[in-house]
Amino acid sequence: MANLRDGLEKKTLTTLVSSKAIGRIDKWIDKYPLEQKKSAVMAALRIAQEENQGYLTTELMNAVAQYLGMPNIAVYEVATFYSMYEHKPIGKYQICVCNSISCMLNESEELFHYLQERLGVKPGEVTQDGRFSIKEVECLGACTGAPMVMIGKEYYENLTHEKMDKILESLN
């Protein structure tokens, strides 16, 4: 039986991401005891993802595994457990709409629908220009600013549809 594992040309992380990214990953590795490199796996995956338009591939995960001396499957486990890792292409701006209780009480559902209509995409889809995708997420820990969304690394709080429009426009 052919192994997909063999089919994938084994590329090292250094050939897949920039040297700057490697530098950042190494800094994370330094935070942990020598024999506990794998503590840096979450950071390494995040950085690798950032360098690949926001999503992970099997090749990237394998390279991270090799870089940190972990079994591939252990990296897949991590990469599929946490919700911030993506496994399919996303928009340049991924809008994460909090759907949990405080936001829901403040009409996050309507905001979510509004965004879908306005951008013409459903969750998991990317706008044709590649700029936006939307995602429903659980509580982002900004309940007093409900409703709120996270785009990239930024939080946008106390949103109304008008405010949302302005934000979308500003993201050019």
Add this chain to the structure above:
Amino acid sequence: MSDSTTITIEIDGKSIQVKPGTMLMDIADDNDIFIPRFCYHKKLSVAANCRMCLVEVEKAPKPLPACATPVADGMKVFTKSPLAIAAQKATMEFLLINHPLDCPICDQGGECELQDVAMGYGGDVSQYDEGKRVVNDKDIGPLIETEMTRCIHCTRCVRFGIEIAGLQELGATGRGENMRIGTYIESALESEMSGNVIDLCPVGALTAKPSRYTARAWELTHHDSIAPHDCVGSNIHVHTFRGLANRVVPKNNESINECWLSDRDRFSYQGLLSNHRLRDPMIKVDGEWQETDWNTALEKVRDTIADTKENSGSDQMGFLVSPSATLEEMLLLKKLANGLDVSNIDHRLRQVDFSHQNQQPKFMSLGLPIEALDTIDAMLLVGSNPGKEQPIIAHRLRKAAKNGAEISLINHRDYSLSMPLHCQLTESYTGLVSLLAEVAQSLPGFNATSLPQEAKALFDKAEPGEDSRRIADSLNNKKISAVVIGNQAINSPCYSLIEVFARALAEQTDSTFGYLTEGANSTGACFAGIAPNRKLGGEIEDRSANTTTMLSEPRNLYILHNVEPEYDFADPVVAVETMIKSDCVVCLTPFISDDMKIYADILLPIAPFVETSGSYINIQGKIQSFKGNTPVENTQARPAWKIMRVLGNLLHIDGFEQLSSADVLQEFESELSAIKADNQANITEVCVLDSVDSKLLRSSQVNMYRVDNITRRATALQKTPAGQEDAVHINSNTAAKYNLNNASRVRVKQNSTAVGMPLKIDNSVADNSVWIAAATNVTKKLGPMFGVIELEVD
């Protein structure tokens, strides 16, 4: 109060003395109190995730999992109180909501732990009305079929990979109810122990692919047996269906295989079902093969033997015997040989260096019990890849390594063994001896005076590096240490030199010395005298004949017992040529092949493992007997010991009156019970190293799924990545040196042979070495396992 005193607890009203800190589950098990469980397994770490073993503990605010609750003095436990039963039933209910309720069409039906427990703890009607989870399956290779919709997420299979196999291939990806057990990407499992997850999986999520849907559990008949493919002698149950082997599972034996089994031992039975089975005795008449009856065939054999003896002399006969033949077969063969005055008899089919054979010990053994490997502190393995050769040995060493043992390897290639290694040194097969000399050099106060001249010269030349020093220190400083030489050392042209150094290192570091040998019964072969220089009982007599001389100087008549020359010899090409040149080749064999039709003249169908009875002596010197189980369907095959008995009688040789295989053994009972596997020997005769300077050298290991005629026909094993291994491996230095960096195929030349093969750049191989597996369909056309080799772009 000291920690070591026992405390008293009460389970279901019964007062029990226990060691503090023990888990409730273990105590319940020891006292025959049944607590249902799924995730718990005595050989795996405690996960406490299934929640099936919840019990009531007095004063605890909630039911506690017995598998993860340590006992405390005065604890009162109720395993069957209303609270405990309610908790267990609740877990059962949760497990069943997403589990298909179609036991009749599940392969596990009838032997499913979930089904069993559901009988006792499941509700009659499910209150679950929502949709059930359906999981898509991925192909994880030819051995294991997955039906992950049935998985109950106990994670036994995942923990097995991490903790026992040392190779994490299965994992739990995703989270919550989307958590999935699997490989995540399509990928065949590579662990040589992977099949154990089939036994571990409590449900029908992981089942044996080859036997899936072939029979229901209750239709199978169980027989105890001993696995025939390595020197461990794992204990097994063979399950037969309508007389045919249907599957093999481990039989628990804590001192040998525990509850585990290698994939080779588990799936090799498929070879028995091969359509290459020889159904009737056959003789070649004027170049044409004819089926015949036993009388005709055996009389023909008798006549040929008598003829050869009379006209050409006993020396014109050669007996070549599989090291996996049973002890009874070997004993009778030796008697036959003795009766015919034939000293040409050997089981050391892949050995080429016989320089020190007359100084070797009476029995070759590991030098310690297999179980003792668990607690060893340091070991040096030379010319050995137990992961592929004796997987249970590798498992034992893995356990030791986990507890901090320092395992070092000196090999022709880097083998991972899926465990933390102390040191690994690699060299070509001649360089390997120098590495040993370096380790000896690094040993403070090493006494080289007793070394034979050839070894002493190497010792004097040695310039030890840091790693040799670490190995020497490790053997020297650790309390329980051992030096073991393995299959590849034994098959090496430098065998005697390797052994001399290994023994000297062992002696001078107070380590035990031992061997890991080929086949299931090499130790038995020593005892039976299946070597020209051994008497019945193992005693050495000073003789120089051996397999190599038997092949290089063709004889008129060869008796091959369970041997296929095209695969089973160091140099398959020479072996086959010799057979073709001889007047008559008699094969006692369960199988017929195209090659055999060319070189053989008489074929006698014998009953292979499972179908015959007999005994093996494993590498720790333990004799294990097994019964013949299945009557062979529509073949004339007979147990080989019976055939030999008839031959003995036909030839009027004394001592062939046995009525059963047990009778054969009985004769040697006292000698057998006196077997001392202590490996005592003093070696002074060693080989002379050929000058192979600046030449490319081939080194080799027999492909793990092609070690004998049965495994070679086990179809599923052949389809695994390991079974498909057929490439030339060289490292990137060697590739650069020979301008092979961009080649994907090479033409391989050895002696007068040449074949084209794919090339793999593989930095696990030593410099200037070419690593090619032996006994494959391609390499049977190539020269010796070890030797000078040339590569050119194909």
Add this chain to the structure above:
Amino acid sequence: MANEVCFKNMHLDRPWTLETYQSSGGYSVLKKILREKTPAAEIIDELKTSVLRGRGGAGFPTGLKWSFMRRDEPGQKYIVCNSDEGEPGTCKDRDVLRYNPHALVEGMAIAGYTIGASIGYNYIRGEFWEPYERMEAAIEEAKAAGLLGKDILGSGFDFDLYNHLGAGAYICGEETALLESLEGKKGQPRFKPPFPAGFGLYGKPTTINNTESLASVPEILSQGGKWFVDIGKPSAGGSKLFSVSGHVNKPGNYEIPLGTPFRELLELAGGVRNGRKLKACIVGGSSVPVLPGELIMDVDMDYDALMEAGTLLGSGGVIIMDDTTCMVKVLENLSHFYMSESCGQCTPCREGTGWLARIIHRVEKGQGEMADLDRLEDIAEKVGGNFYKRQGGRTICALGDAASMPVLSFLKHFRKEFEYHIEHKRCMVRS
């Protein structure tokens, strides 16, 4: 009496800088301890006097927790801060990280000193990028000022502090899941025993505290345990951060003394929005039992009083619901949360949270049947025990309990609304 501890510097300009922090006495406690080589036992005693209880949700006394560490035994030990804040309704730690990061740095250094840990990790949830950057900056500042690192201020005490970023998983707030995650694995809670104080991060003795708990430590030690306990109630000292969200006029984080009446907190937050009636409130983050408006109004915000009233103080996430709220819809939302956030390792939680969520979803859509309500209670109990009967859950960690409390409490107090949904196939409030 507000903003005296964690939010002490809230009114100052750029309160997150070292300069501001020090201008109001920051790091003086750490310096004093290091200078005087204060015995660890003394620090622990002071904390015990303060009756500081863990602010992460479980309310375990912090002084007692620190005393479990065998400070003088050789070997690496760790102090870990739980800044994973993910409990719906709670967003107080985010403001501690953003506005008072140095209090956390100082608190962790003091904790490290007290329990004998030379390394600290602050586990920040992955989405908190801005708070993470504030913390990184604070650590850099402290390092540059010689307040972190080797041989701090010549005392011989080494303490290195690192931030670790999560990647989106509520369960990592559970302390042992957090440790697994820090070790580079999935965040799956560990079975206890062994407890982290014996076998924690990388198998080494470890203390885990919430951000607010640790950030409170410097001020407590500076003003004295007695001072702190006097702010609150004898059973639990000090002031506490409450995140008030939902249907209020001025949602926000408020630091108030424990024991403040709920009514006052609601007033601080500007009262129920649009002058509507308070229908219900969840006072301690989504995992604690809901209380109808009329039952909470006169209760004091402290551990004992809330317990007596039939709920828990939890993490202090106060979620206000007015009379336009459909309780079925809210429960559907909460149950969806626990289903999505279950780690999946143990059976009752993995299978039960989804089952609960699906039934509630059905009921909300008007496709339920009356038997569903008893079934919900039955399943909730089988997953997470029963808060009202003081029965613990059946799972490895308390997420199971957390998932069951909303179900049982919503059905206890608002069963009629559920019945209405089933009977009329539509909502009672929102129709």
